[in-house]
Amino acid sequence: MNFADLGLSDELLKSVTDxxxxxxxxxxxxxxxxxLMMKDIIGIAQTGTGKTASFVLPMIDILAHGRARARMPRSLILEPTRELxxxxxxxxxxxGANHKLSMALLIGGVQxxxxxxxxxxxxxxLIATPGRLMDLFERGKILLNGCNLLVIDEADRMLDMGFIPDIENxxxxxxxxxxxxxxSATMPPPIKKLADRFLSNPKYIEVSRPASSNLNIAQFKVRVSSxxxxxxxxxxIRQEEVSTAIIFCNRKTTVRELAKSLKRDGxxxxxxxxxxxxxxxxxxxxRFKDRAINILVASDVAARGLDVKDVSHVFNYDTPWHPDDYVHRIGRTGRAGRTGRAFTFVTPEDGEAIDNVEKLTKLVIPEFTLGAAAPELADAAEGEQREEPARAERRPEQRRTRGGRNSSSRREAAAQEDQSPQPSHGEEPAARERSEARPARRVRSEAPRPTPAPAPRSAPEGDDDGGWNGPVPDFLRGTLAS
Known part of the structure; x- marks a missing residue:
């Protein structure tokens, strides 16, 4: 099957071919x-499946007929983050290069x-995040009674970020x-309730197991103390001779402090x-895409928003509190047919969180000992990623969380912390870490290791799961500069 078999217009097929x-x-x-037949859709698809093009392409043809009116968008796409x-x-x-469609982007952080x-x-x-859309609506700057096509993208992420009441409104x-x-990548009960209320006789499409992890990624967990x-x-990082890496943390404060610490270490x-x-x-x-820097420390605001080629490693500096975030984090490597490596640091307090990750992925992630040679991808996939029942032999204390606080409450605290502004921190608070820092050779960023040529792409990949970090589009230049 090719795109010509799907009923798309000749103009749109030319854009896809180009x-x-x-x-x-x-x-x-x-x-x-x-x-294209104007049916409601529930699409269950994980990151990297070409989901965005599955609604962008038919929307372009649907909207090709008709005329936009002032303050009354003809279609609305809701996204949880600015990057998406x-x-x-x-x-x-x-x-839409061969169509004359007008578009507006409503996101925070710009005037x-x-x-x-x-x-x-x-x-x-109209492509919008819920907060900015509701702000403009309440100011009387936008009317929604002329919008005949609604897309709710990354619905499970919307749920995590507390946007479901806004979406219902x-x-x-x-x-x-x-x-x-x-x-959505998953269908938890609140999302099913939302679909039952606002969709009419939808067609249900599920293309893969919601939380399956990429088999091109060698996954390891590293037992450490806090x-x-x-x-x-x-x-x-030194042992792996990292060429490019993304390091994920659960909190913004940890991101800032860790980035400073790594810079001090060279x-x-x-x-x-x-x-x-x-x-x-x-x-x-x-800067990261251009290799001006080769290590990027990020909070989960970027987990579903980064699409950078040739990321060799992902490090979960903090075990993610939400198991779905694990799949999206490690999905930043092993893309487009390449292989990648993902390491998750597990402290004694992370027992419940790592259990939830392994339950979701149906894998027991093999442990990696610092100083030992990491197994190759095939060995990790075939020999060490045992099925879930092996988890029953774990020690009970590994399932505890700090102070009795469960993963759900910690996740809610992180979501609140990641959405609210915080005062910037000044000097690094841990003087002990400064005294321990020692000169170190820089990770090779000027001359990264050669990587194989990109595998031929068979379908639009730009959607992935929200990553936008390429050149600023023409329609955004004035907005972002202001």
């Missing part, structure tokens, strides 16, 4: 025809004036007789987290 694609992914092959929204906008710009001006001119496609302000597309975690990370490191404004985040991502 982008270098000819064969749809499973989610695209199953979703595009019913979307910006990347969807980039997809519309790429695949509202230019966004309001775009709405006043009238837009065919938005849905009640849209026409009842509309087309609704809902996409105090020894930073030194263990430094030793592991590494070329940068950071990205929720306290940074949008232009600063874009600039730091571009």
């Amino acid at each position: 982008a270098g694609y000819d064969t749809p992914t499973p989610i695209q092959a199953q979703a595009i025809p019913p979307v 929204a910006a990347q969807v906008a980039e997809n519309f710009e790429k695949y 509202m004036g230019d966004q309001v001006k775009a709405l006043e001119r009238g837009v065919d496609v 938005i849905c009640t302000k849209l026409p009842a007789n509309r087309q609704t597309l809902l996409f 105090r020894g975690k930073r030194q263990a990370l430094v030793d592991l 590494f070329s490191a940068g950071e990205i987290h929720g306290d940074m404004d949008q232009s600063s985040r874009n600039a730091e991502l571009q």
Whole structure:
């Protein structure tokens, strides 16, 4: 099957071909025809399946007929983060090159004036985060009664970030007789309840196991103490001879402190987290993509938003509190047919969190001892990733959490911490770490190891799961600069 078999217009097929694609992914092959038939859709698809193109492509053809009116967008796409929204906008710009569709991007971190001006001119496609959309709606700057097509993307992420009440509020302000597309990596009860309430006889599409992990990634867990975690990370980076790596932390404060610590140890490191404004985040991502830095320390604001080629390693400096985040974090490596390596640091307090990860992925992640040679990918996949029942032999104390605090409450605290501004920190608080720091050779960033040529792409990959860190699109230049 190719894209010509899906019922797309000739103009759209030319845009897809010009982008270098000819064969749809499973989610695209199953979703595009019913979307063109104006059916409601529930799409269950994990990261990297081509999900965004499965709604962007048919939407372009649907919206090709009709005219936009001032302050009344014809379609609405809701995204949980700025990065995801910006990347969807980039997809519309790429695949809508042969159509004359207008678009507006409503995200935080940029001035509202230019966004309001775009709405006043009238837009065919409105891509927004719930917070900024509700802000403009309450100010009377936007009307939603002319929106006949709604996309709720990354619904499970919306749930994690507490946006479901906003989405329910938005849905009640849209026409009842509309087309609704809902996409999610998982289908927890609150998302099912949302779908039952606001979708009409939807077609259910599931293309893969929701939380399956990439078999191209060799996964390991490293048992460490809380105090020894930073030194263990430094030793592991040197031992692995990392060319490019993303290091994930659960809190913004940890991101800042760890990035400073790595720089003092001589590494070329940068950071990205929720306290940074949008232009600063874009600039730091571009530095990483251009290899001006080769280590990026990030909070989960970037876990579903980074799409960088040739990332050799992912380090979970903190075991993720939400097991779904583990899958999305390690998915930053092992992309486009390449192999990658993922290491997760596990302290005694992380017993429950790592148990939840292994339960979701149905794998017991093999342990890695610092100083030992890490097994190759095939050995890890075939010999050491045992099935879930082996977990029953674990010691009871590994399941405890600090102070009796369970993973759910810690996850909620992290979500709140990652969404609210925090005062910037000054000097590194741990003087002990400064005294322990010692000169170290830099990780090779100027001349990274040769990587194999990219594998031929068979379908649009730009959607992945929200990563937008490429050149600033023309339609955003004025907005981001302001």
